[in-house]
Amino acid sequence: MHWVFLGIAIVFEVAFALCANASQGFTRLWYSVLTLVIGAGGTFFLSLALVTLDVGVGYALWTGLGAVGIVLLGVLLFQERLDWRKxxxxxxxxxxxxxxxxxGAGA
Structure with missing residues (x-):
């Protein structure tokens, strides 16, 4: 079940970054509220995953896979460039x- 919780936390992480971008520096109220709520949700599900996973492994997977998802959605949604460095x-x-x-560190 910890992998399901981690997967949900990663989806929340990606949504968090997209909403933070849309909040335009917390100047747009509803995107700002959504950013905070989604950030809390992602942290909650990460904490559930960390009951079983090593904290270093769980956090690394959460941030790393979240970053990959954000880069890929940036390319798809915002026409950002995907070059060889990315x-x-x-x-x-x-x-x-x-x-x-x-x-074997990830339970």
């Missing part, structure tokens, strides 16, 4: 996640 960074995150999984 692809290299995504690859490094994926290799890191696989390495964490293979280490």
């Amino acid at each position: 692809l290299l960074g995504i690859g490094a995150v994926v290799v890191g996640v696989v390495g964490l999984q293979l280490s």
Whole structure:
């Protein structure tokens, strides 16, 4: 069940970043409120995942996979460029996640 909680937390993390962007520096009230609510939701589900997962592994997966999701949605939704450096960074995150999984540190 901890993987489900972590997956939900990652979705919240991506939504958090998108809402924070839409809040335009907390100048748009409803996006600002949504940012705070979603941030709390993501932290809540991360905490549930960390009951079983090592904190270092869980947090690394949460932030790393969240970052990959945000980059990919930035490309799809905001026409941001996806160059070789971003692809290299995504690859490094994926290799890191696989390495964490293979280490057996993630319950």
